[in-house]
Amino acid sequence: MVDNKQQWKAWLYLSPAIVLLLVFTVWPIFNTVRMSLLENYSGLKAAGGAVFEFGIGNFQKVVEYKRFKECLTNTVLLCVLTVPISTLLALLIAVTLNSIKPLQKLLQTIFFLPYVTNSIAIGMVFAAMFNIIGLRPDGVTADTWGIINNVIQFFGGKPVNWVNQGSQYWANMTVMVVYIVWNALPFKILVLLGGLQSINKQYYDAAKVDGTSRKRVFTRITVPLLSPMLAYVIITGFIGGFKEYSSIVGIFGETMGPPDAAGRLNTMVGFIYDALSTNSQGRASAAALILFAIILAVTLFNNMVIKKHTHY
Amino acid sequence: MDNNVMHAKDLQQTSFNQKIIKFGVKFLAYLFLCTMALIVLFPFYWMIISSLKSLAEYRLNVPTFWPKKIIWYNYVEAFNAANLGKLFVNTMIVGVASTLLSLVITVLSAFAFARLEFKGRDTMFTLLLATMMIPGELFTITNYTTVTQLNWMNTYTVLIVPFLVSVFYIFLLRQNFLQIPNELYLAAKVDGTSDLKYLWKVMVPLALPTLISITILKMMGAWNSYMWPRLVANDEAHRLITNGLRNAFTTTTGDVNYPVQMAAVALVSAPLFLVFIFLRKYIMAGVSRSGIKG
Numbered sequence: 001m002v003d004n005k006q007q008w009k010a011w012l013y014l015s016p017a018i019v020l021l022l023v024f025t026v027w028p029i030f031n032t033v034r035m036s037l038l039e040n041y042s043g044l045k046a047a048g049g050a051v052f053e054f055g056i057g058n059f060q061k062v063v064e065y066k067r068f069k070e071c072l073t074n075t076v077l078l079c080v081l082t083v084p085i086s087t088l089l090a091l092l093i094a095v096t097l098n099s100i101k102p103l104q105k106l107l108q109t110i111f112f113l114p115y116v117t118n119s120i121a122i123g124m125v126f127a128a129m130f131n132i133i134g135l136r137p138d139g140v141t142a143d144t145w146g147i148i149n150n151v152i153q154f155f156g157g158k159p160v161n162w163v164n165q166g167s168q169y170w171a172n173m174t175v176m177v178v179y180i181v182w183n184a185l186p187f188k189i190l191v192l193l194g195g196l197q198s199i200n201k202q203y204y205d206a207a208k209v210d211g212t213s214r215k216r217v218f219t220r221i222t223v224p225l226l227s228p229m230l231a232y233v234i235i236t237g238f239i240g241g242f243k244e245y246s247s248i249v250g251i252f253g254e255t256m257g258p259p260d261a262a263g264r265l266n267t268m269v270g271f272i273y274d275a276l277s278t279n280s281q282g283r284a285s286a287a288a289l290i291l292f293a294i295i296l297a298v299t300l301f302n303n304m305v306i307k308k309h310t311h312y
Numbered sequence: 313m314d315n316n317v318m319h320a321k322d323l324q325q326t327s328f329n330q331k332i333i334k335f336g337v338k339f340l341a342y343l344f345l346c347t348m349a350l351i352v353l354f355p356f357y358w359m360i361i362s363s364l365k366s367l368a369e370y371r372l373n374v375p376t377f378w379p380k381k382i383i384w385y386n387y388v389e390a391f392n393a394a395n396l397g398k399l400f401v402n403t404m405i406v407g408v409a410s411t412l413l414s415l416v417i418t419v420l421s422a423f424a425f426a427r428l429e430f431k432g433r434d435t436m437f438t439l440l441l442a443t444m445m446i447p448g449e450l451f452t453i454t455n456y457t458t459v460t461q462l463n464w465m466n467t468y469t470v471l472i473v474p475f476l477v478s479v480f481y482i483f484l485l486r487q488n489f490l491q492i493p494n495e496l497y498l499a500a501k502v503d504g505t506s507d508l509k510y511l512w513k514v515m516v517p518l519a520l521p522t523l524i525s526i527t528i529l530k531m532m533g534a535w536n537s538y539m540w541p542r543l544v545a546n547d548e549a550h551r552l553i554t555n556g557l558r559n560a561f562t563t564t565t566g567d568v569n570y571p572v573q574m575a576a577v578a579l580v581s582a583p584l585f586l587v588f589i590f591l592r593k594y595i596m597a598g599v600s601r602s603g604i605k606g
Contacts (some may be wrong), residue, residue, distance in 0.1 A: 009429035009507065013420040020417070020477045025443055035453070043457050056543055093520060093561060096341045102324050103342075110349045110595060113356070116588040118536045120554050121577045124561065125359045130572050134371050135567060136344035143371040147358060150375055182352065243447055253562055270448045273539065279454055288450040 032285040067263070068287065071271040078267070079174060079241035086181045087234055090188035095222065097189070098196040108193065111222035115186035123250015126179045130162035163251065167258050172265055180239030180247055184240070189235045195229030196222070230304040238298050242291065245269040363387070363575035383571065390576035396553075403553040407534035410472040411527050412595035416525065418481045423511050425482065427497055440479045459544055464549045466520065471540070481526050488519045495568050498502035501523055525598030535584060553580055
């Protein structure tokens with residue numbers, strides 16, 4: 001009796017969540033697979049009563065698109081560049097932060113600050129810092145080089161056209177890497193510092209008694225005991241990296257590139273939205289499933305590598 | 313005798329050297345951390361001082377690191393140019409409504425998963441967790457069609473309803489509920505307390521820190537959401553803050569009135585910083601377990 005009543009109650013409590021999940025999560029999963037397998041599926045045409053043939057043409061076309069290859073290259077490049085840099089930097093900061101006492105809390109708060117920002121808004125600040133100020137659309141008269149170039153000149157370097165008309169691809173990418181790393185640091189530092197603080201002090205005391213060198217303590221105690229946290233930040237870093245989009249909108253706007261090379265920095269997610277905005281839901285679905293497959297593969301691969309090297 | 317003295321001197325020398333090394337290491341540690349902290353803070357500093365400069369001063373060949381003359385009017389201009397008042401109101405409506413509804417749904421679901429026994433509970437929970445791996449864009453494609461068919465385009469509903477259920481929040485709260493001893497529940501049952509009353513009087517207060525974390529992350533989510541609002545509600549009446557900012561200042565490079573643009577960015581960032589200053593503990597606790605923004 002009681003059991004039956006509990007059953008009934010449980011489903012009642014779950015009902016709002018279940019209804020919403022069915023409509024906005026479960027149905028989309030099936031529908032995405034369905035649309036991706038209907039040739040040239042378009043929501044607009046479907047509403048007009050068009051019938052679509054079954055086939056894998058969407059996947060073939062998406063993969064053949066030059067744009068798609070560019071988006072994939074950009075996304076992979078950003079991941080491969082930003083995840084190692086931000087992870088190493090975060091590790092270095094967290095370990096150093098863990099070794100000091102005065103000012104630790106204050107510095108920890110400062111390092112977390114970039115997390116509570118709007119990635120579009122602060123992207124606009126980075127764009128301003130890298131911009132050549134007052135450069136007219138014709139690209140002729142500039143007032144000044146902008147703060148980052150001023151700093152470069154101060155140290156005797158040559159100013160670079162980072163984001164403006166006529167800028168090079170590698171310069172654009174550098175700006176993106178700097179911004180994404182800046183944005184990714186807070187979360188990684190937070191997790192790694194939390195991990196460091198939970199390592200049992202006895203290991204370090206034992207190492208001290210044995211007179212173990214600093215370097216050895218780091219590679220033989222700190223890194224192994226921190227490995228679950230490192231694994232966590234690397235995996236979430238890759239997942240986030242493959243979904244990169246709004247940070248590019250923040251810096252370059254919806255053109256996704258400098259004014260004379262629109263779309264040059266577009267990513268996988270951007271490709272999906274572009275397909276959606278032209279009502280090519282079939283292509284968009286195919287691209288989304290490819291993105292999902294990539295994320296799944298990278299996560300599984302990371303898990304495999306990490307299992308080999310992680311000590312729990 | 314002589315030997316012994318030498319030895320003591322040597323020892324003194326080494327301990328002195330060790331002290332120097334220790335001091336040097338500490339010094340380098342602080343030097344590194346402070347340099348990194350300055351790099352991290354620089355964009356914020358640049359945003360604020362740029363927002364207070366006149367356009368002429370901003371364009372000086374040798375940049376000034378503190379405005380010669382503080383121009384507060386940039387903020388007025390930014391507020392009007394981006395119609396920030398309306399955007400703030402819209403974002404608050406969507407943020408508050410979606411947070412409240414989301415909390416109710418999350419609490420009820422987490423309670424069912426943590427305390428009630430029903431057929432298929434564990435299977436269903438595992439399936440729910442599995443959906444967390446799927447990138448959100450995959451849902452967006454279909455949801456866009458769904459909300460069009462429901463005639464929800466350009467309403468508050470379309471900004472609130474599709475994201476009310478967060479599997480991650482349910483998971484987080486369920487873990488928290490599981491830590492509350494079952495004996496309390498059974499005792500309440502014996503006393504004839506209803507489930508809802510027990511949930512409200514015992515479980516919710518005990519899980520308050522988690523609920524606060526969820527609230528903040530959800531509000532931040534509304535504040536920072538960009539893609540979905542742009543697709544489904546980009547009209548004047550319902551536009552949210554991030555889109556409004558991006559729309560009002562479409563160009564970020566070239567010949568731009570940066571002081572006003574930076575003032576707008578500062579205005580949009582300010583509420584986030586205020587929340588951070590007062591509720592830092594909850595944000596950091598929530599974030600370290602989630603790895604997601606909003």
